[in-house]
Amino acid sequence: MAAAVPAVCWVRAAAALLLGCCGAALASGIQDQAEQFFRSGHTNNWAVLVCTSRFWFNYRHVANTLSVYRSVKRLGIPDSHIVLMLADDMACNPRNPKPATVFSHKNMELNVYGDDVEVDYRSYEVTVENFLRVLTGRIPPSTPRSKRLLSDDRSNILIYMTGHGGNGFLKFQDSEEITNVELADAFEQMWQKRRYNELLFIIDTCQGASMYERFYSPNIMALASSQVGEDSLSHQPDLGIGVHLMDRYTFYVLEFLEEIHPASQTNMNDLFQVCPKSLCVSTPGHRTDLFQRDPQNVLITDFFGSVRKVEITTETISLDRGLAGFESK
Amino acid sequence: SAQFQLAVPVAVVFAPGSVPGDLPRPLPFRDVQEMEISVNLRPSIMSRYETVYRRTTAQEETALDVATAQEADTALHQLQDASLGSLTMYVVPETSSLLPQGISVYVGKHRSALVRSGGSLAALHTRLRQLTQVMSFTASSISAALSDRVPDGQLGPDARRHLKSSLGYEITFSLLNPDPKSHAVDWDIEDAVNRYVQPVLDKLSLVANFSVDSQILYYAVLGVTPRFDKESSSFLLSAHSLPHVINPVEARLGSSAASLYPVLNFLLYVPERSHSPLYIQDKNGAPVSTNAFHSPRWGGIMVYNVEAPASPQVSLPLHVDVDMVRVMEVFLAQLRLLFGLSREELPPEFLVESPGNEGLADWELDRLLWAHTVENIATVSTTLTSLAQLLDKIGNIVIKDDVASEVYQAVASAQSAMAELAVGHLRLAFQASKEAVTSSERAFFDPSLLHLLYFPDDQKFAIYIPLFLPMAVPILLSLAKIVREARQCKKEPTKMD
Secondary structure, three states: OOOOOOHHHHHHHHHHHHHHHHHHHOOHHHHHHHHHHHOOOOOEEEEEEEEOOOOHHHHHHHHHHHHHHHHHHHOOOOHHHEEEEEOOOOOOOOOOOOOOOOEOOHHHOOEOOOOOOOOOEEHHHOOHHHHHHHHHOOOOOOOOHHHOOOOOOOEEEEEEEEOOEEOOEEEEOOOEEEEHHHHHHHHHHHHHOOOOOEEEEEEEOOOHHHHHOOOOOOOEEEEEOOOOOOOOOEOOEOOOOOOEOOEHHHHHHHHHHHOOOOOOOOEHHHHHHOOOHHHHOOOOEEEOOOOOOOHHHOEOHHHHOOOOOOEEOOOOOOOOOOOOOOOOO | OOOEEEEEEEEEEEOOOOOOOOOOOOOOEEEEEEEEEOOOOOOOEEEEEEEEEEEOOHHHHHHHOOOOHHHHHHHHHHHOOOOOOOEEEEEEOOOOOOOOOOOOEEEOOOOEEEEEOOOOHHHHHHHHHHHHHHHOOOHHHHHHHOOOOOOOOOOOOOOOOOOOOOOEEEEEEEEEEOOOOOEEEEOOHHHHHHHHHHHHHHHHHHOOEEEEEEEEEEOOOOOOOOEEEOOOOEEEEOHHHHHHOHHHHHHHHOOOOOOOOOEEEEEEEOOOHHHOOEEEEOOOOOEOOOOEEEEOOOEEEEEOOOOOOOOOOOOOOEEEEOOHHHHHHHHHHHHHHHHOOOOOOOOOOEEEOOOHHHOOOHHHHHHHHHHHHHHHHHHHHHHHHHHHHHHHHOOOOOOOHHHHHHHHHHHHHHHHHHHHHHHOOHHHHHHHHHHHHHHHHHHHOOOOOOOOOOOOHHHHHHHHHHHHHHHHHHHHHHHHHHHHHHHHHHHHHHHHO
16 A cells, blocks of 8 residues: 555554553553453353355455454454355455455455355355344254354354445345344344343444444444445455455454454444544444443453453362272163 | 242251250141242242251161261261252251361251251251251342343343353363373373263253263464463463463364254363473462363363473473373362352351262252252243244244144243242252243244244335336226216216206
8 A cells, every 4th residue: 555554543553552562561450450340241252244245346345254254263253153154255256366365455465364264154145034043043953053153141242244235224145135124123032032142233334324223122232334325435446356355444443453462451432433534434333322331341352352251260079089980871 | 920939848857955945836847938039020039948847766866876977967868868959957966076166067968967956946047047048049049040031230240150051061071282292191081081070970960961072182272371480480371361261272172063052161281391380370379279260151271280200311202191080170170160069158167068979969959950940940931922022023923833832832841840849849840941941942943933024114115106006097097087987977867857
């Protein structure tokens, strides 16, 4: 990129880095305080990452989803807890001049496809029905474990969706749509069955804010790349590959997430500041009225990473060595 | 929603010389105490202690006439026919030598306890209350079981860290060897599982189905680099770096593709030669005696240090034979903690017998069953309510016959479970609650209940108007024409005349 990285981004990155460093260097007393303050009560993390568009010219949507996938894996969520849905295959697309790669930066700096991608729903399996089945859990019994969202009442779930959307809907695969009412109902079904502790919903489409307007279940925080009536724009085309590589909002989110490491204390308010209008052209929005905790107290790693609550084992039981417990059943 | 009643059959048996002077009625007599477990929600939960006060029989007296409390406990167990959920309190004279000095209550491995007589009935009632708190259930254990239904904010974020009630659990033992060039580690896991783990799982078999796997992972490193401490010349993992240890390993752990049960991972980590010995530090900086930590609802990790060889010139790899007893003592303790069975908060003067190789005492099993039964019934109720709400909201979902029959069965089983709880039959109540949960989950998660049939009104207009309006225009116009002509026809005959 010829243009210099905006000064605002630099300062923010430096601040985040400094915060990270300070967090590690300070005495454990402050760590304790921080722990108590930021507690969210979850014991595991899940992520559902969906790219809904197909065709080569929608390369950027696949790159968006894969960047979030990469960040989430780097921060600790294992593949067994990620449901990745990609509607088309860009890495092995015959039009891809660099096969087996999906780049997010111009000049091919960052290959977000990586070595160990595990796509759970691919190509035509990405449908509105399958997506709703994953969320609500109403899956046919023959579905393998990797294709299920086995969350419980102490799971924090990150849901990221990207593609082409409009006022109140998101287009899947060029032939069907999911409306914001259906999505809100699906989340309510999840809440009724306590399939999540807290949910973070991020959407990067045109008029993305319309998708979270109808949510009514508790403990949901939502972010969108643009308001109703605005379009989300793509970031940079790469002349070698011939398509736009990323969408602006997710590009800046990825830059933000690259600075986060598992012990980071950065909170959601910082994520809300990512990609202001000057960089993104559209106005990113967020919704926190359904969320119980103050966004200031919500760590990025509460949703993007998998920091487990740990207790020291102080008890043991005493076993009798001599007892031959052989029981033939 | 009906009232929840948890009935506990209690027997208070007085050994000769221990009867308090201020009994309300001559022995034997019955008494019922009902208390509301204050959990601020509907339905309210009542606990009902049906107590029988009586004297010891001759056989029980012989059983109590032994040297130690353990022997008395074993002897009494053979005489009793204690059903699941019941408890018996044997009151021995104040001067009895059965209980050691300074101990007033001895809780045995089964369902009975020995209590030193306090002299008055009031003291006895206090002891009885303390005992029921320890051996059956407390307000907090019941409200933790119902945490789904308690309004948020009333329970702290730490509530309900124990494993949720499930029909089965998968246990995986993994040996992590990051340095196979230096250590050739051998662990006889199959033998250890058969000897030490299986008896515990057999005892828990009433609660759920367990399946056990094991694996060895090579070159699996922890996510954190340990710090070298010069004073103790060992490597230390501080308490606040522990949460980051698990993640890089978890990606390699894997799980059975076929089963959907929650997985409990127990990892044994043998540190690399360059990072030996490795100790875990607690929050105060002191090394942890077990060298292990666990994560709620996930499992536990133990660090097994290999002794440095006596002479520096030794051929690598060193052969390491893991002491499975030491390992299993920690893992089984972690298993207990994951299920919520902890020995921590006991009143003073209480002595609790160690359960030995069985892993848990009978009354601990009862505690688990009380909590799980209540949780199951609450889950069934929430599931069926939300299913009903879903059907109310989206009128055009079709309920198949088998879904309907599952719902009926769930309701019937849940009612039977509550009825059994109210009379104190814990085993039957638990089994009924398990059936209820299975049926209600099957009904709720039936794949046919997907509501992709949402048509908002504006979409209906948008689809149908462009189709029907153009067609409707000529039809309406010609209808209007017909009506006009008919009216004209009617007028004309009058004119002709």
